Amino acid sequence: MMGPEIESLVAQVARLPGLGPRSARRIVLRLLSEREGRLLPLMGALAAAAQRVVVCSVCGGLDSVDPCSVCGDPAREPMICIVESVADQWALERASVYRGRYHVLGGLLSAIGGRGPEDLGVGRLLARLDGSVREVILALPATVDGQSTAHYLTERLAPFGVRITRLAQGVPVGGSIEILDEGTLAMAMSARRLAE
Amino acid sequence: MMGPEIESLVAQVARLPGLGPRSARRIVLRLLSEREGRLLPLMGALAAAAQRVVVCSVCGGLDSVDPCSVCGDPAREPMICIVESVADQWALERASVYRGRYHVLGGLLSAIGGRGPEDLGVGRLLARLDGSVREVILALPATVDGQSTAHYLTERLAPFGVRITRLAQGVPVGGSIEILDEGTLAMAMSARRLAE
Ligand SMILES: [Zn+2]
Ligand SMILES: [Zn+2]
Numbered sequence: 003m004m005g006p007e008i009e010s011l012v013a014q015v016a017r018l019p020g021l022g023p024r025s026a027r028r029i030v031l032r033l034l035s036e037r038e039g040r041l042l043p044l045m046g047a048l049a050a051a052a053q054r055v056v057v058c059s060v061c062g063g064l065d066s067v068d069p070c071s072v073c074g075d076p077a078r079e080p081m082i083c084i085v086e087s088v089a090d091q092w093a094l095e096r097a098s099v100y101r102g103r104y105h106v107l108g109g110l111l112s113a114i115g116g117r118g119p120e121d122l123g124v125g126r127l128l129a130r131l132d133g134s135v136r137e138v139i140l141a142l143p144a145t146v147d148g149q150s151t152a153h154y155l156t157e158r159l160a161p162f163g164v165r166i167t168r169l170a171q172g173v174p175v176g177g178s179i180e181i182l183d184e185g186t187l188a189m190a191m192s193a194r195r196l197a198e
Numbered sequence: 199m200m201g202p203e204i205e206s207l208v209a210q211v212a213r214l215p216g217l218g219p220r221s222a223r224r225i226v227l228r229l230l231s232e233r234e235g236r237l238l239p240l241m242g243a244l245a246a247a248a249q250r251v252v253v254c255s256v257c258g259g260l261d262s263v264d265p266c267s268v269c270g271d272p273a274r275e276p277m278i279c280i281v282e283s284v285a286d287q288w289a290l291e292r293a294s295v296y297r298g299r300y301h302v303l304g305g306l307l308s309a310i311g312g313r314g315p316e317d318l319g320v321g322r323l324l325a326r327l328d329g330s331v332r333e334v335i336l337a338l339p340a341t342v343d344g345q346s347t348a349h350y351l352t353e354r355l356a357p358f359g360v361r362i363t364r365l366a367q368g369v370p371v372g373g374s375i376e377i378l379d380e381g382t383l384a385m386a387m388s389a390r391r392l393a394e
Contacts, residue, residue: 004261005260007262029215029217034247045245048229050203051230064201064227065201066203
């Protein structure tokens with residue numbers, strides 16, 4: 003009834019996180035009713051991102067240059083903040099409470115998910131500890147997987163003699179980093195403590 | 199920090215109905231992390247829709263042919279169901295309770311919105327009443343604007359001697375057509391009554 007092009011567009015949009023058939027139909031109708039103002043700009047932005055965005059070979063972040071603009075910024079402090087995901091990195095950057103570099107794990111140790119130490123890519127992290135890095139901050143979620151990942155990384159990092167800290171007060175038990183407000187992130191960052 | 203391509207993509211996604219900056223960031227990260235499986239198929243679906251979907255010159259619906267597949271289907275009954283929007287048309291089609299054709303107004307009379315009779319494009323509707331149309335169904339929302347639009351259309355259609363009905367029981371007061379479940383739509387369709 004709506005034509006195969008509309009049907010397949012609704013299907014693609016409905017697969018996006020947080021969306022379903024109803025919201026996808028609403029979005030598709032809006033896009034089709036404002037072709038110049040919405041549909042074409044969205045297509046252009048998607049094409050530009052698809053063509054230019056790459057994963058940073060140093061930190062695992064996303065940018066249109068590799069190394070990313072954070073890794074390549076000489077003004078960043080010689081610290082590495084370890085995060086689970088790019089979403090968590092973005093949340094910390096938005097809060098403007100940290101001026102060092104990052105390391106994106108892309109996942110946590112997970113007994114249930116069958117994700118073991120070999121999946122963390124720790125070698126890529128350890129290769130960055132060239133003696134100039136003064137501190138590694140574990141900004142991992144306060145969940146079972148986050149805690150066990152932090153514990154594992156602390157053990158692996160110990161031989162390097164680098165200062166290892168964790169975000170402290172303010173991260174709610176069971177909460178993720180990404181959804182924290184900026185004030186909470188600022189408090190957690192300033193009150194970080196030595197990992198034991 | 200995230201690169202201009204990602205920033206402008208997040209901005210475009212955040213403008214879609216029902217989305218905001220947080221959900222847009224989540225969607226963009228998912229798209230970028232599954233380039234082959236999500237980003238490229240979405241781009242393809244958007245391009246196909248942008249290139250092929252047109253507004254039906256007869257009924258105002260959307261399809262990749264003009265007249266649309268509903269207007270062009272000889273098996274459809276000689277009835278016209280008047281709806282506010284394509285979204286409402288799609289809801290009725292999904293419910294499979296009606297096998298006639300449609301007329302999409304694209305909006306209602308609105309004193310507040312400053313939308314008068316001349317904005318309804320009634321001429322395009324009246325041109326369709328060539329004597330073969332047996333019934334016109336007013337499937338408009340049970341709101342003030344929906345009721346006044348139905349009243350106005352009833353007056354304009356009266357001289358044509360066509361049977362004019364409205365959806366009856368089941369449309370909640372203040373409710374829109376699009377969000378109704380299929381059972382309610384079926385009841386409202388089968389219990390439609392003559393418009394007075
Ligand atoms: Zn980087
Ligand atoms: Zn049509």
